[in-house]
Amino acid sequence: MISYDWQDKVILIVEDEHINFRYLQEILKKTQAQIIRAENGHEAVELAKNNKLDLILMDIKLPVMDGYEATKQIRLFNKDIPIIAQTAYVMSGEEEKTRQAGCNDYLTKPLRIKTVLDTLSKYL
Template sequence: MVKRVLVVDDEHNLREMISSYLQNEGYETVEAVNGNSAVQAIKNDQIDIVLLDIMMPEMDGYEALKEIRSIQKKLPVIMLTAKTDEIDKIVGLEMGADDYITKPFSLRELSARIKAVLRRATNEDSDVDEDEILEHGEIMINLSTYEVFVSGKRINLTPTEFKILATLAQKPGRVYSRLQLMNAAFGETYANYERSIDTHVSNLRRKVENDPHNPTYIHTMYGIGYRFGGEL
């Protein structure tokens, strides 16, 4: 499911830059120019996480955070600010912010913070243990619900494909033989059909790789088997 990010900042260029980057990362974005419009957006739209600047006209980030928490206690909020004093960071966190990032920041770092906060929120809401959620690059695997998402979009896998992907992704870099993957997917009953794993892997690549012929995640180790090589 695509996550919707509310970007709240009175600096037009920064707001547009953040929104554009996050859209390229697979998010939907909603923009607000101050705390008042942010609160209205939360009342009117389904928002999954808020990026909230502190220094804004009409209603600053601290006041907006109070209003947001009165509406949705668990909505994830990351504070954005040019302030560097430790006390400002502490105030934001004590008021209920989930994270805090100081300007100037890299958009890549911001994206990583968003993923981390959303992951924590998902785990808290679903009571899923942290080790039941695997994230590698654009792929997220929920081991308890048997769901796979690529760039926020749910991908339909067969049970065999899911088992193969989960087995590989749980230990990135480890090389699995075809027989080991067959045992993981089917058990020892199907050990004599280990070459059929190539077909399953080929189908899996078509679903999760941007370029199945030049894979980012599922790599062939010629003469041995396969390994998972996605970014952590």
């Protein structure tokens, strides 16, 4: 089994649904990455401004400010941080829309453990 050792990494999970956040937190527990949570797009932008992050896992459907707008705002001051969209939307063109907003990659819900870890490992 592949080991993911990210103990020196900080990951921002932007997720308004508590159960989805807990699921991601559980997936990432064995990696030893430090996890920070934002519950909406506005919080995500503020946390990205004020913390040294290694990766952002961005839900798209969020209150206050959606994931597209939050990603665009983060890209104004940080062009390099990997941002991975996570969404239940599987409509045609959705992946392209996330990339146009500035996301590096795209995950569809329901999230599979191996897919999440493999995708994040490309950027960490």
